[in-house]
Each structure stands twice: as C-alpha cells, then as structure tokens.
Amino acid sequence: MKSMMLSLVTCIFMIASISQAQAKNTPCSGKMGGVSHCSKDGKFVCKNGKISQSKKVCR
Template identity: 50%
Template sequence: MRTLKPGWMPICLLLLCVVCSSSWAANTPCSGKKGGIARCDGELFLCNDGSISASKKSCSSIYGSKSQARPQAFVQDAEGCACGTGSFCTGPRGGVYCLTPAGNKSYRRK
C-alpha cells in the first residue's frame, strides 16, 4: 500500500476547505450579486439590491421579527408594489412580483 508524502497533506486540507466554504456560501439568501440580506419583509428576505430572495426559508423565523408578518396585498397598479412595502403586483401570466428601486421586477418564488 502506498502512502502520501507529508507535503500533500496541507494541499488536500486546503482543497477540502475551499470546497466546503463555497458550498456553504451558496445556500445563503441574498448571496452573490444581491449583496446580502437588508431586512425581513414578513416571511421574505429583502436583499440589499432591493429585490426579494427566492429562498424557501422564513426570514421572520430565522431572525425573530418582533411584529407579526403583515398580510400581503396584491395591487393592480405597478407604482404601488415596491419591494419592502408588503404589496405585490400580479403579472399577465400569474407571476407575483414587486418592483426594485432600479425599476426591475423581482418575482416571488411559488
């Protein structure tokens, strides 16, 4: 049986750490270009870029919101459904979204 030389141990350990840390970071709501979690909007995560996260996790249960989740109002007027207000618009094909500060639609996961 062949054994590894002592010089390979640090390299293997480093590769293991890199693989583990990258898989852990990918499971965070609002990760990547979204810039992290700004705050909770009821059960949803509001990201720093103004969009809502597609995470299935409950923000208020993780961070312990002091107030209860407010009812989500569905509005027909696109000006009344900004992300973070608790109001959402319904698109022509049934998608539920809010508008980010940049004016882009951020769809809620079904």
C-alpha cells in the first residue's frame, strides 16, 4: 500500500513539473495572463496589455 501511494505521489509531481516547464516556454505565460492577440509586426500582445519578450513570431 505504501509503495502504491508513493508511486501515485511521484506521478503527480512529475506531471506538475512538466506542466510548469511547458508554461515557462510559452509567450505571455504566468502573470502576463496568456496571449490576447498578435500585433501587426508579429509580436505577441498579452492579456495584461504588455508585449511579450518572446523570440517566436505570432501569426
């Protein structure tokens, strides 16, 4: 029973860390609120109104 609980907890932590790593690699992540729209010059405009520093091009 203990090993089953340990396995479950381990899986939860692995999934949570993968989700956090993916969030860090997207434009406008975290406090920026996500992507609102693209600017005319191909930059990401975040929901909080700021321009993302991402090197990716928004289409």
